[in-house]
Amino acid sequence: MEEELIDSSRLSLPRKSVLPGTGFFYPDDLDEERAEERAKEKLEDADVAVVTDTDADGLGCVALLREVYDAALDVTDFEERIEDRLAEARGEVDEADEADEEDDRPQSPVALMGSSPYSLEDDLLRVAEYAPEGIDVFVCDLCPDRYEYVEEELEALAEVAGSIRWFDHHQWKPEVAEQVRAAGVDLVVGESDEECSTDVALRELDYEFDDRFVELAAVTRDHDLWLNEDERSQDLADYAYWTGKEEYVAIVGAYGADLPEVVEEYIAHRRVEKENLIETAVSRAEFKAVGDWTVGITYGRCSQNEVADALREEGADAAVIVKPAGSASIRGSEDFERAHEVAGLVNGGGHPKAAGCKPDIYDDMLDYAHHWTTQGATTKRVILDAFERVAETPVEGEEETDSADAADAEASE
Structure with missing residues (x-):
């Protein structure tokens, strides 16, 4: 070649x-x-x-x-x-x-x-x-x-x-x-x-x-x-x-x-x-409702942090940037601090507001060719499925915290 x-x-x-x-x-x-x-x-x-x-x-x-x-x-x-x-x-x-x-x-x-x-x-x-x-x-x-x-x-x-x-x-x-x-x-x-x-x-x-x-x-x-x-x-x-x-x-x-x-x-x-690559990635973004969150997801070789900032400005609670090499960056916000949980379900990890992953879905070059020509369609679907699974799993201690908050509210009344 x-x-x-x-x-x-x-x-x-x-x-x-x-x-x-x-x-x-x-x-x-x-x-x-x-x-x-x-x-x-x-x-x-x-x-x-x-x-x-x-x-x-x-x-x-x-x-x-x-x-x-x-x-x-x-x-x-x-x-x-x-x-x-x-x-x-x-x-x-x-x-x-x-x-x-x-x-x-x-x-x-x-x-x-x-x-x-x-x-x-x-x-x-x-x-x-x-x-x-x-x-x-x-x-x-x-x-x-x-x-x-x-x-x-x-x-x-x-x-x-x-x-x-x-x-x-x-x-x-x-x-x-x-x-x-x-x-x-x-x-x-x-x-x-x-x-x-x-x-x-x-x-x-x-x-x-x-x-x-x-x-x-x-x-x-x-x-x-x-x-x-x-x-x-x-x-x-x-x-x-x-x-x-x-x-x-x-x-x-x-x-x-x-x-x-x-x-x-x-x-x-x-x-x-x-900046041109950032604009291109932002223009490709789709927004999906997952549980209580709006997930902005896009594809491209770009600077993920700036793209995530732009997606948040457009209303996303979480941003996903799928890269041509097959990996993806997941960025959260004040309303979404479970990025590491999502990444952990798709061969990755990181912080509550920032994580990375590379789903184990690429078996040969045809899979990568499909990845490039569909702009990450399969990877997007796998990661959105992970968001769905996390949305169905309560944050550890959430029920106890909610109950305590309710009790405090009743006491103050």
């Missing part, structure tokens, strides 16, 4: 909105082989390994840890590469260097192992296999749904690591947290509606951080908890999504939440397409 057929940069915006990115079409074994090579390169001489989610919150933890260990990479080279990308976008050069940006850059002794809920066990095992004995390991902004998913990997890691610390803020099942701690892990879980993982790392690390790191945690929290009170938080979220992991960590480590001018220019350039 010709590579240009899967190169999403060549697609018109309507087609780009319907199809997944280029990386989706690469076989897993190629990704696995490359991941193994990169892990070995990063870990073999590392003093510290950080297995982390790759959003702004997870990467913010890495910036703090590199400050603690005096292991930040030089920011100058990253800024020059951003300038090159902008020059290409403005047509001032023919083409910027498209080589893997992490390949030819010095490695930090605090190795960044980008992970996700779906690859956590693999990444833990890579640290156990390739890291030197006695390495300090941190796991950030990740939460396993079941201990069995990470049991063997943590056992292997415990035999190698000098220490394992885990900073998170998601909603952990009590039995999973207990089992992880019993495996020798120093697990600290912050209040999911008050702290982000960067907050947890900031207070748990024994280090006197400069004000820029304190502010970085606050602005990261503003986005990660969907407070949206600081306009800089969306810049951090977008930048973390659009650029390489190492670049983001180096930039925020050097500048905190006040990004340099060249980065702001880069974000503004990328945001033009982002």
Whole structure:
């Protein structure tokens, strides 16, 4: 197959909105082989390994840890590469260097192992296999749904690591947290509606951080908890999504939440397409009544938080954004705080007001082809069915609370 057929940069915006990115079409074994090579390169001489989610919150933890260990990479080279990308976008050069940006850059002794809920066990095992004995390991902004998913990997890691610390803020099942701690892990879980993982790392690390790191945690929290009170938080979220992991960590480590001018220019350039993709996804939305809720559901490659905000403005209590790669984001509101319950029924999890999932319904490429050509019809139906099941299940303690409220009301009368 010709590579240009899967190169999403060549697609018109309507087609780009319907199809997944280029990386989706690469076989897993190629990704696995490359991941193994990169892990070995990063870990073999590392003093510290950080297995982390790759959003702004997870990467913010890495910036703090590199400050603690005096292991930040030089920011100058990253800024020059951003300038090159902008020059290409403005047509001032023919083409910027498209080589893997992490390949030819010095490695930090605090190795960044980008992970996700779906690859956590693999990444833990890579640290156990390739890291030197006695390495300090941190796991950030990740939460396993079941201990069995990470049991063997943590056992292997415990035999190698000098220490394992885990900073998170998601909603952990009590039995999973207990089992992880019993495996020798120093697990600290912050209040999911008050702290982000960067907050947890900031207070748990024994280090006197400069004000820029304190502010970085606050602005990261503003986005990660969907407070949206600081306009800089969306810049951090977008930048973390659009650029390489190492670049983001180096930039925020050097500048905190006040990004340099060249980065702001880069974000503004990328945001033009982002806004168009958001508008396209919002225009596709349907609104369904499920129990007492109005669920807005749509499809497309887009920024899910902004789309969810738009759907809420149009009357949705909950928003579902189905992605071309088969996953979906579920966002709640003050009137719907059960997103994690819905996601839990369709191979996912998360927070009461924000969760993610990927229904186990894709058996072959024909299923994906149907997914793209119907704009997620089957996935939408499966997730709406999950909403129906949650609507039929009362919130734990709801009846007792209602009875108590009624009793209080009668007493006051």
